[in-house]
Amino acid sequence: MRSFSLIDFVSLFAALRWTVALVVLALAFGAPLALGLALGRISRFAGLRWAMAACIQVIQSVPLLGLLFFFYFGMPVFLGIQVPALVAVTVAYTLYTAAFLGEIWRGGLEAVKQAQWEAGACLGLSAWQQFRHIIAPQALRLSLPPTVGFLVQLIKGTSLASILGFVELARAGQVVSAATFQPLLTYALVAAIYFALCLPLTLWSRSLEARLDGSR
Amino acid sequence: MALVEIRDVHKTFGKVEVLKGVSLDVEEGEIVTIIGRSGSGKSTLLRCINALESVDSGEIRVEGQKVHARMPDLKKFRQRVGIVFQAFNLFPHLKVERNITLAPLLTGRIEKAKARALAADVLTRVGLADKIDAWPEQLSGGQQQRVAIARCLAMAPHLMLFDEVTSALDPELVGEVLKVMEAMAKQGMTMILVTHEMGFARNVANRIVFMHQGRVWEQGPPAKLFANPETPELASFIASAK
Numbered sequence: 001m002r003s004f005s006l007i008d009f010v011s012l013f014a015a016l017r018w019t020v021a022l023v024v025l026a027l028a029f030g031a032p033l034a035l036g037l038a039l040g041r042i043s044r045f046a047g048l049r050w051a052m053a054a055c056i057q058v059i060q061s062v063p064l065l066g067l068l069f070f071f072y073f074g075m076p077v078f079l080g081i082q083v084p085a086l087v088a089v090t091v092a093y094t095l096y097t098a099a100f101l102g103e104i105w106r107g108g109l110e111a112v113k114q115a116q117w118e119a120g121a122c123l124g125l126s127a128w129q130q131f132r133h134i135i136a137p138q139a140l141r142l143s144l145p146p147t148v149g150f151l152v153q154l155i156k157g158t159s160l161a162s163i164l165g166f167v168e169l170a171r172a173g174q175v176v177s178a179a180t181f182q183p184l185l186t187y188a189l190v191a192a193i194y195f196a197l198c199l200p201l202t203l204w205s206r207s208l209e210a211r212l213d214g215s216r
Numbered sequence: 217m218a219l220v221e222i223r224d225v226h227k228t229f230g231k232v233e234v235l236k237g238v239s240l241d242v243e244e245g246e247i248v249t250i251i252g253r254s255g256s257g258k259s260t261l262l263r264c265i266n267a268l269e270s271v272d273s274g275e276i277r278v279e280g281q282k283v284h285a286r287m288p289d290l291k292k293f294r295q296r297v298g299i300v301f302q303a304f305n306l307f308p309h310l311k312v313e314r315n316i317t318l319a320p321l322l323t324g325r326i327e328k329a330k331a332r333a334l335a336a337d338v339l340t341r342v343g344l345a346d347k348i349d350a351w352p353e354q355l356s357g358g359q360q361q362r363v364a365i366a367r368c369l370a371m372a373p374h375l376m377l378f379d380e381v382t383s384a385l386d387p388e389l390v391g392e393v394l395k396v397m398e399a400m401a402k403q404g405m406t407m408i409l410v411t412h413e414m415g416f417a418r419n420v421a422n423r424i425v426f427m428h429q430g431r432v433w434e435q436g437p438p439a440k441l442f443a444n445p446e447t448p449e450l451a452s453f454i455a456s457a458k
Contacts, residue, residue: 119305121267123319123371124295137309187384212309 004185008176012189015172019197022158022168023151025090030097037102042109054101057101065160067092072164085164096157100150108143109135141181141212152198169193217280219244219375219406220265225274227260234260237274242375242408247401249417249438250410252427253453258410261427262377265408266297275353278375296315297324298368299377300413302384304360306352313348314340316367338366342396358389362396369383369400376400378409394420418442426450 040052059067071088075081083091110136120130162171173190177183226237228404234257242248250258263269265276269440270285277283278297287293301324301451307315318333326334332348339345342362352360361381368376378397382390394416401407411417417424418438428449434441445451 111303115301115303115305116307118268119307120319121303122268122294122299123293123367124293124323125319126291133322134307138307141309173378 002180003181004176004182006178008186009189011043011176012091012169012186012193015167016193016197017170018166018168019155019158020163022093022161022166023155026097026154026158027151029090029094031101033098034101035104037098038105040110041102041106047146056099056102059095060103064092064096064157065163067096068160068164085166089161089164089166093154093158093161097150098156100153101147102144104150105139105143106167107146108139111142112138137212144205144209144212145152148201151201155197156194218242219246219279220408221277222265223260223273223275223277225264226272227257227264227269227333228272229260234430235271238427238430238432239274240425240432240435242406244288244406245404246423247407247421248409248423249421249427250408250425250427251414251417251457252433257430259379259426262299262379262408262410265377266294268299283332292322292413295319295325295371296374296425297377298366298371298373298375299379300361300381301367302380303365303383304352304357306364308350308352311348312344312350312352312355312363312458315352315363316370319367321369323371329436334370335366338369339363341369341399342366343392356384356389358392361385361393364398365393365396370389373448375408378407378411380410380412382411382413412457414442414454426453428453 037052038049041056043049043052062070068089071083071092072085075083075088116134116138117130120134121127126135158168159170161168162174164169167175169190173186177186180186220240220242222238222240225235226233227237228360234255236257236262238257240248240261250261252258255305260269260448264271265278265283267285267287267290275282278293281287281293283293307318312320313332313335315334317326320326320334321328321331335348336345339348341373342365344359344362344366347359347363349353352363365381381397382393385393390413394413397407397409397416398420409421411419423435424431424438424441426441426445426447426449434445434447434450441450442454445454
């Protein structure tokens with residue numbers, strides 16, 4: 001046993017990069033997919049709507065831990081492919097992000113009145129122009145608070161990757177705590193770092209909301 | 217050739233046949249007012265004219281071009297046929313100027329440098345030049361509806377459709393919108409209106425079309441139609457509208 005020192009502090013912060021990396025990867029792949037799912041969910045083709053709804057339902061119903069296990073431990077068993085941990089984790093978090101953000105954004109898109117699409121169409125705008133200039137900006141503002149709420153969930157959810165051996169923030173906390181035998185201090189510090197990561201997001205979303213809603 | 221030719225149009229929603237063989241011609245420069253009870257098919261007919269609804273049978277031609285939801289140049293067509301709705305449908309996230317200039321800019325009708333001048337011009341025509349930098353929600357219902365009209369005018373349409381544009385307004389705000397429409401009528405704009413404003417129908421329209429049970433029941437010049445309705449249905453409608 002040794003006392004809590006600067007090196008422990010540094011190792012916690014070093015592990016933070018994995019937390020951030022996982023979030024960035026999940027968003028980079030998950031957000032475009034989420035947009036596709038959201039658009040599919042409001043499509044006029046019933047088949048596409050149902051298929052997207054089914055995908056989302058399945059992913060949302062499986063615990064995140066289950067997704068991680070499936071892609072890391074399940075793939076070799078079911079398909080005979082050994083997936084590198086980073087790939088497995090990225091795929092799992094991507095699907096998780098896509099399903100939840102997709103539903104949030106669908107809600108935002110549907111909250112914009114149908115008449116807004118119609119008004120755009122009546123002015124001779126294409127469906128894409130209606131979406132890009134009329135629907136999306138309004139939906140974005142409506143979706144911003146739940147989107148940031150999900151982002152916070154995602155940041156904290158990356159701690160589950162520790163199970164597959166990723167030394168991200170939570171796992172580093174475990175290691176430091178075991179080495180220093182100071183769990184209270186260590187986990188308080190870990191919690192503070194998570195908090196410091198999430199707080200600016202919430203503040204940023206509030207200011208963005210105010211800016212997007214110029215009329216108020 | 218009439219600007220708008222409607223021939224034996226049928227339209228069904230589910231099991232309800234809303235239009236049961238409507239035929240109507242509208243000449244260039246004409247102001248035609250469609251009146252009738254709720255559910256008589258007035259608004260549906262209007263929505264069919266700019267292909268917001270597609271007809272089941274029969275045909276609608278505007279400037280000789282057959283109208284339907286899958287027409288190849290639907291976007292170009294809609295730039296020529298403006299429609300104003302009961303609920304204004306302004307874009308709440310855009311200022312008045314951008315509400316007006318969005319479509320002309322995106323469709324390439326005008327250059328960016330001339331956009332503000334265009335907005336100022338059409339706003340002057342509806343008496344709202346000082347509201348160019350306002351947000352829609354800062355305006356009264358009547359002002360919002362006038363901006364909606366200005367937004368249509370910015371596309372320089374050949375035909376304007378008005379779907380009960382004063383029905384959602386407080387009574388004291390109806391007049392300002394009707395005045396704008398009257399001015400447009402004087403400038404020779406071809407207009408088809410669905411309205412409950414009998415005074416406006418009587419004073420401004422060239423022709424009144426009374427729709428009943430999905431058909432054109434009776435039509436003619438306002439003076440004649442209001443003074444001597446030929447059918448008991450129109451007589452009772454006029455009596456109830458007074």
